[in-house]
Amino acid sequence: MQTGPEKQMISMFEEAIELSSQFKKATYEPTFRGFFERRRPELARMLKEIREKDEGRRKQLIQVLGTEVPEYASEQLHKLSDKRKRENRILDYNLALVTFFIPLLLYSRDPELEAVADEMISSWNRIDTVTMKVGKSTFEEINGGFRKRLCYVTTAVCRSLQKPDECYELKLLREYRDRYLVSSEGGKETIREYYNIAPTIVKRIERMAEADVIYQKIWEEYLNPCIHLIEAGELAACRTVYTNMIQDLEQDYLFS
Structure with a gap:
């Protein structure tokens, strides 16, 4: 059972899925900023917990946090036997990651949270059922609408x-x-x-x-x-x- 920051990661990801289902140009900026403000305390606690660890345990916690969402998503995907439903779910997850969740981790420009995002991207792209890879995306890039790596x-x-x-x-x-x-x-x-x-x-x-x-x-x-x-x-x-x-x-x- 997930506890502490691991549980927070899943909670934030689930909210990101919900928000991305209504992903629109006109509402993206206020929606994202509201998401960040709601989750700011959790991100601060997560950052504090990472920084309190010694170097070895810090890296270990970053890895745990970075793999939490991909492992959770992989479990959910393996429950779907229908290929079309699984592809739709993958698309939902991809959209949530690149439009809200990864940008959330990168928004405050803290290197520790960026390391979590890097681990998450790497872990997500290694999932065998994922057919569309994700890249690093920031709020500023998405709000400007120009992302070279995603087509x-x-x-x-x-x-x-x-x-x-x-x-x-x-x-x-x-x-x-x-x-x-x-x-x-x-x-x-x-x-x-x-x-x-x-x-x-x-x-x-x-x-x-x-x-x-x-x-x-x-x-x-x-x-x-x-x-x-x-x-x-x-x-x-x-x-x-x-x-x-x-x-x-x-x-x-x-x-x-």
């Missing part, structure tokens, strides 16, 4: 098509985003809009029985044409397709 829609589409995590297509599209789009006029705003809406869009698609059909359509209508345009050096034309994808996905899965 929700493209990653979900490639995964549905059974392409590997670091497939050629993903690398090419990320390179296009990071080298061309971000430096072009209005490019950061385009990317920011995408990262504000993408987590919610993927979550809604994943809950649909025809998710694989939807991802195939996104691939055929947007991503594959973008890849061919990039290969042909038609970068501006690719941006048009990319922008149309954002607008169409917003219309179909946010405003419908």
Whole structure:
């Protein structure tokens, strides 16, 4: 049975899951700040307990805290025999981690809590049932809407098509985003809009029985044409397709 800071970790994670289910651009900042204020006393007690340990026991406690949530999540996932339900739960957990829980640990910029976050990310990404990895995410990065390491829609589409995590297509599209789009006029705003809406869009698609059909359509209508345009050096034309994808996905899965 969990006690002390370990129990607090699970409690914070469960609240993060609840908050992330309503993850929206317009409400993210006040929702996150409220989350932090509610959990500030627990974080302070956790930090105090870590700092009171000698070096060896400090590292041990950081490891225990960092693995608590992944172990809890893994137990819950193994209870689900249905693949679709398990994938939906993984997506819920991923979204909670990257939008609220990891940023919560990093918000006060305490190195000990950052070490807990690092351990958690590493432990989470080693879970055998996890099909989408998580990266380090801060409140400031998410609130700005620009996170280079997370590409929700493209990653979900490639995964549905059974392409590997670091497939050629993903690398090419990320390179296009990071080298061309971000430096072009209005490019950061385009990317920011995408990262504000993408987590919610993927979550809604994943809950649909025809998710694989939807991802195939996104691939055929947007991503594959973008890849061919990039290969042909038609970068501006690719941006048009990319922008149309954002607008169409917003219309179909946010405003419908």
